[in-house]
Amino acid sequence: MPGFEFFGEEERKEVNDVLQTGILMRYGFDGPRKGIWKSKELEAALCKRLDCRYAQLTSSGTSALTTALAALGIGAGDEVIMPSFTFVASFEAVLSVGAIPVIVDVNESLTIDPESIRNAITDSTKCIMPVHMCGSMADLDAILTICREHDLLLLEDACQSIGASYKGKFLGTIGNAGTLSFDFVKTITCAEGGAVLTNDKTIYTHCDGYSDHGHDHEGRDRGAELHPFIGYNYRISELHAAVGLAQFRKLDTFLAIQKKNHQFLKDTLSRIPGVSFRQIPDPAGDSHTFLSWLLPTAELTRAVIAEMKSRNTLAGNFYWFEHNWHYIRKWDHLKKVETLNRLTDVQTRALKKLQLQDFSQSDAIMSRCISTAIGLSWTEEQLREKADGLAEAIKKVFSNASPQAHYSNQANPA
Numbered sequence: 135m136p137g138f139e140f141f142g143e144e145e146r147k148e149v150n151d152v153l154q155t156g157i158l159m160r161y162g163f164d165g166p167r168k169g170i171w172k173s174k175e176l177e178a179a180l181c182k183r184l185d186c187r188y189a190q191l192t193s194s195g196t197s198a199l200t201t202a203l204a205a206l207g208i209g210a211g212d213e214v215i216m217p218s219f220t221f222v223a224s225f226e227a228v229l230s231v232g233a234i235p236v237i238v239d240v241n242e243s244l245t246i247d248p249e250s251i252r253n254a255i256t257d258s259t260k261c262i263m264p265v266h267m268c269g270s271m272a273d274l275d276a277i278l279t280i281c282r283e284h285d286l287l288l289l290e291d292a293c294q295s296i297g298a299s300y301k302g303k304f305l306g307t308i309g310n311a312g313t314l315s316f317d318f319v320k321t322i323t324c325a326e327g328g329a330v331l332t333n334d335k336t337i338y339t340h341c342d343g344y345s346d347h348g349h350d351h352e353g354r355d356r357g358a359e360l361h362p363f364i365g366y367n368y369r370i371s372e373l374h375a376a377v378g379l380a381q382f383r384k385l386d387t388f389l390a391i392q393k394k395n396h397q398f399l400k401d402t403l404s405r406i407p408g409v410s411f412r413q414i415p416d417p418a419g420d421s422h423t424f425l426s427w428l429l430p431t432a433e434l435t436r437a438v439i440a441e442m443k444s445r446n447t448l449a450g451n452f453y454w455f456e457h458n459w460h461y462i463r464k465w466d467h468l469k470k471v472e473t474l475n476r477l478t479d480v481q482t483r484a485l486k487k488l489q490l491q492d493f494s495q496s497d498a499i500m501s502r503c504i505s506t507a508i509g510l511s512w513t514e515e516q517l518r519e520k521a522d523g524l525a526e527a528i529k530k531v532f533s534n535a536s537p538q539a540h541y542s543n544q545a546n547p548a
């Protein structure tokens with residue numbers, strides 16, 4: 135999955151182009167940069183490959199989310215509905231613009247549950263933010279219907295799903311805006327970086343200015359530019375964009391390898407009765423960065439994790455239910471509002487309510503789910519070893535378990 139598995143000559147060449155001129159900044163210095171514009175080149179490449187009108191690079195996926203939220207006009211007191219299973223960046227960005235993360239359940243797609251969205255809508259709801267987790271997509275048709283019915287904005291967090299699509303359109307290009315991340319463990323990496331995708335010219339212009347101190351980028355030099363609104367510095371550097379450009383050219387290669395390895399693992403696990411898989415609203419659009427599989431009970435899932443640990447084969451397998459970063463259950467700092475600076479009273483009140491909120495629907499799914507990261511550099515032999523290792527651990531646990539354990543579908547988070 136992570137693009138760093140394929141770091142090489144191509145990345146070094148792009149970085150060297152920038153080092154030759156010494157112009158490490160993406161704006162200005164038109165003469166000395168001698169025609170080297172890596173950020174612009176990567177933005178154009180994103181638009182072309184992902185079939186999207188505009189792309190704005192940023193310093194990270196988190197700042198891409200913040201930039202997109204601001205560009206959509208989301209601010210103080212606005213509610214943004216997001217899922218209980220995501221990366222912490224999703225709520226961090228919402229809080230950073232003064233808005234309120236309203237967290238709702240996921241379903242077996244491991245993404246936001248449309249029914250739970252409906253139940254969470256209030257007069258303050260401004261935006262729905264599905265997160266396309268682990269390489270695959272949320273049910274965007276259902277979510278778009280809700281957006282239309284309630285006049286809400288759609289911001290897709292596609293940070294984990296570059297190259298995945300839904301009914302022929304790339305994730306991140308379907309909503310009013312969408313975001314990508316190029317951090318070090320993402321499919322395409324440039325160490326730190328992100329992008330906002332949109333087909334709306336105004337939203338793009340807002341992103342362009344907001345991520346660079348509000349500059350309108352219409353002056354002949356930076357000093358002469360105007361500032362139609364206040365912005366911040368969420369710029370990417372030319373060095374990062376250069377790495378990103380070389381990496382992004384490898385996207386199709388990565389997707390093809392992932393698909394092949396994913397299929398092999400899935401075929402192996404499919405042969406074990408009791409193993410099921412996440413629902414995928416459009417299977418043809420999966421980017422196959424992970425294979426996410428479910429077992430009948432939380433108890434069996436824990437036992438399989440323990441079995442893998444004892445065999446030293448746990449690396450690359452994620453039990454999100456116990457993970458500190460990705461699931462509501464362990465977000466104590468959020469639920470207790472542990473911040474360095476004071477949030478608004480409305481934000482604080484809303485976050486404190488999370489401690490009492492019932493996430494049993496999410497627990498019942500996440501406590502039975504394990505995601506296996508799909509490697510890009512696995513040899514045939516390693517792939518077979520991985521698949522056999524998983525299958526053996528599962529079969530061993532199943533053979534030790536009482537027969538009814540296979541059939542009860544209850545989570546047991548205690």
Ligand SMILES: *Cc1c(COP(=O)(O)O)cnc(C)c1O
Nearest residue numbers: 194195196221223293294315317
């Ligand atoms: C990685 C990620 C982000 C943001 O990432 P950065 O590390 O800031 O680039 C946002 N959302 C999700 C779901 C992510 O996985």
